[in-house]
Amino acid sequence: MIGRIFPHPLLSVLLTAVWLGLVNKVTPGNLLLGAILGILVPIMTAPYWPRRAKIGRPLRVIEYFMIVLWDIVVANVEVSMIILFKRNRDIHSQWVTVPLELTSPEAITVLAGTITMTPGTVSSMLATDGSSILVHCLHTDDPEGVRDNIKSRYEWRLKEIFQ
Amino acid sequence: MEFVSELLISFFLVVAGIFGLVGSFGMIKLRDTMKRLHAPTKATTLGVGGVLIASMLYFLLVKGGLSFHELLITLFLFLTAPITANFIAKTYLQANLRPSDLPGTESEYGWSVYQDPPKRSDEE
Secondary structure, eight states: OHHHHOSOHHHHHHHHHHHHHHHTOOOHHHHHHHHHHHHHHHHHHGGGOOSOOOOSOHHHHHHHHHHHHHHHHHHHHHHHHHHHHSOGGGOOOEEEEEEOOOOSHHHHHHHHHHHHHSTTEEEEEEBTTSSEEEEEESSOSOHHHHHHHHIIIIIHHHHHHHO | OHHHHHHHHHHHHHHHHHHHHHHHHHHHHSOSHHHHHHIIIIIHHHHHHHHHHHHHHIIIIISOSOOOHHHHHHHHHHHHHHHHHHHHHHHHHHHHOOGGGSOOOSSSSOBTTTSOOOOOTTOO
16 A cells, blocks of 8 residues: 555655755745655656666665765866876777676666766666676776776675665 | 855856866867767866855855755756766767777677667566
8 A cells, every 4th residue: 555655755755855956945835745746756657667676775875975976076186187187199098898797777877877977987888688888988007997996886885775 | 254155155166167178178189089078077077066066155155045956956967967978979889880899798798789689588
């Protein structure tokens, strides 16, 4: 019964929060409207999203978000340095294949997004069976190091969150 | 107090401006599409982020009220920037590169742009 009214509780909370952010003012009326949206939208979209990801540890999400935020700041500085102070022929761009242990599409999406936002890497393509991801490095002389860093820093955390 | 808050806001605006400029400069300097992709997806994130932090500080310290719009802009930016980059990368791969130009996948299937997916066993 509860599962029917709230097919996806976290999505409901998120939608309500986004609604309150959009109207930019917390009043009882806005909260009510946000709550109605937060209940109706997940019910309407549930049939289109049958194999929903389960968030195992919500606290880990916050930790992950903080780490990624910090890495984005570092990434910005690193990429800026490469752009400003390296000559074009000294920039060694490479393709790196990162084999994936994650299986849920939601987790892989988050990982691909994270890779694009962080130090000198852009995720470009998945293997057709989703078993590995193709990453383009702006500048690296150590492709194994990049791969291990992605796996140890992001992937195992996502594995804990989504399983 | 007013001086300190103005200093803080200007600091973030200047930092944002510098990173935005470097990101745009990267688009000119770097020589091929995949390298160019790195400039707007990263250097610009901190550029936009700095403006948003400055805007939040402005509303908090000068106008005396909280503003949530900036947090939403950050959220939407994080959702859209990687997807756009991924689309551009895939289009580039499709048009300009062959599978032999890329490293292998470490499984029996190839990359998704060049090969159809295998049938899923759990498909209803």
